[in-house]
Amino acid sequence: MSQLKAWRAAIVHCIADPKDVGIDAAYEYFEDGILVVDGDKIHALGHAEQLLPNLPYNLSIEHHPDAIITPGFIDTHIHYPQTDMIGSYGEQLLTWLNTYTFPEESKFSDKAHARDVADRFLKELLRNGTTTALVFGTVHKVSVDAFFEASEVHNLRMICGKVMMDRNAPDYLTDTPESSYQESKELIDTWHNKGRLHYAITPRFAPTSSDEQLQLAGKLLSEYDDVYLHTHLSENKDECAWVQDLFPNSSNYLNVYDQHKLLSERSVFAHGIHLCDSEYHRLHETGSAISFCPTSNLFIGSGLFKLSKAEENNVNVGLGTDVGGGTSFSMLQTMNEAYKVIQLQNENLNPIKSLYLSTLGGAKALRLDDKIGNLAVGTEADFIILDKKATPLLDSRLALSKNIEESLFVFMTIGDDRAIQATYSAGKCVHKR
Ligand code: GUN
Ligand code: ZN
Incomplete structure (x- = not known):
């Protein structure tokens, strides 16, 4: 028996290490995306306009127009x-x-x-x-x-x-x-x-x-x-x-x-x-x-x-x-400090690389990348919803953001636990703010 649930929001996840493939090829971004979960696993991920026609007509979809979904x-x-x-x-x-x-x-x-x-x-x-x-x-x-x-x-x-x-x-x-x-x-x-x-x-x-x-x-x-x-x-x-x-x-x-x-x-x-x-x-x-x-x-x-x-x-x-x-x-605050550690060495830490280190890179380090670390179909549904309006400052700053990399960087710089609207583990909600 399938137990489908779906979320609609901006969705971003890493698919490779930026060091190996460059920044642009290291992630997928769905500005208006849909994540479909079947029980504890990811069932589908894609652009809303492409996925919507193929989903069961009675599937209820949780819509978060002011959020970004990422892997846990x-x-x-x-x-x-x-x-x-x-x-x-x-x-x-x-x-x-x-x-x-x-x-x-x-x-x-x-x-x-x-x-x-x-x-x-x-x-x-x-x-x-x-x-x-x-x-x-x-x-x-x-x-x-x-x-x-x-x-x-x-x-x-x-x-x-x-x-x-x-x-x-x-x-x-x-x-x-x-x-x-x-x-x-x-x-x-x-x-x-x-x-x-x-x-x-x-x-x-x-x-x-x-x-x-x-x-x-x-x-x-x-x-x-x-x-x-x-x-x-x-x-x-x-x-x-x-x-x-x-x-x-x-x-x-x-x-x-x-x-x-x-x-x-x-x-x-x-x-x-x-x-x-x-x-x-x-x-x-x-x-x-x-x-x-x-x-x-x-x-x-x-x-x-x-x-x-x-x-x-x-x-x-x-x-x-x-x-x-x-x-x-907060891993967001940890990414904030990681950026500064790299700055002090006259180098830059790209926000996609930071996202990689905190998701797929961590999963690879732990040899769990076949199960967790991104939102690939068939992997475990561990994901989070980041709220762009979590604080007045996030709201006003993100309104000026020009692209997903900038938005992620802002979350990593001024975001913390307040930015986490919900956390899902194996398809179940384990935290809601
Ligand atoms: N080295 C040995 N024990 C510890 C510990 O508890 N924390 C840290 N940071 N380093 C350690
Ligand atoms: Zn330690």
Whole structure:
């Protein structure tokens, strides 16, 4: 039984990386478009005048003359347990972790607390138009159970994992190589590929794992075809120096992970700011991805991500908020800060490239581009409705916009959660403003 529903509005989505095909060939735009959804999948997409005559006469069509429909956003790096510590003042990475992050994460040994935060976190993602995220839990197994249970309620495509951390952290927040292996395995067996959920093996970062723990993480990764590996890489200069001290036999930061067989097509490394050429090469060779987290990189004072270096080396890149190091759940605001990070390097970030990074590029980084990331027929109906009249300023500024690229750029510059009129996941409305 088909369950057709349709939306009429301006519709834009990416179909390729602008770096490969140029800006104009990287997206499709329907000024007066129709999106038809059958149950949880995209059934048709096209210009209204072409599609309308072929649709069932009794199909009701939701018309949004003042809106733009895009795919749901994909956040390739975020920490749900850091929801309540967003905006913690005055420190760079290593002191920020010790001062704010570790005490906050200790609360997630309590499953009821974890579930409360997971529910609020998911609500916040959906309010901001984010339909998929690659998410850190804490060291506590129950933190991941709570997150997946909360995600299941809304049938969201989400990826999460238990932090593995057996040294250089407070005792109350460490596991052991064996317990982290065993608990991660149990979580994979329970949650991985259950509905739309996936598991990510999640060593926090090289400094908080022993060689033994990283080796067991690599073993676990080799034991499953399609689980993810999610960690941090080369975020902060002091962190990089510490990694060299802790792992004197590695040639660079990435090489620590490489020596433990943690590089793969499903490996996502957050930040990757201070990389050398051979690290870019290895990321490319292994099909690994970087999550570019501009609000975090500016807020914690980590540095400027070199998108052009990643592009030259054909490294997959997605965009991440990195809340609570990052300062916003909004991928629109994340694109705003990404633009500035690139400006500071005397380059430009085209709005179509930003849209790509937050949708199809993220999906490619996560190897989910056959399912999500754009509005191709047959893919999952995860999409959002952006309201051009959401605020007086958006309304007046967008009235002067000459084309879709300019309109997207305005949304990315002055838009935030207020711009998200509705969010749909697998064809169902999961947020309405
Ligand atoms: N490196 C290790 N842990 C963290 C974390 O929680 N946030 C960020 N931004 N970087 C990290
Ligand atoms: Zn992070």
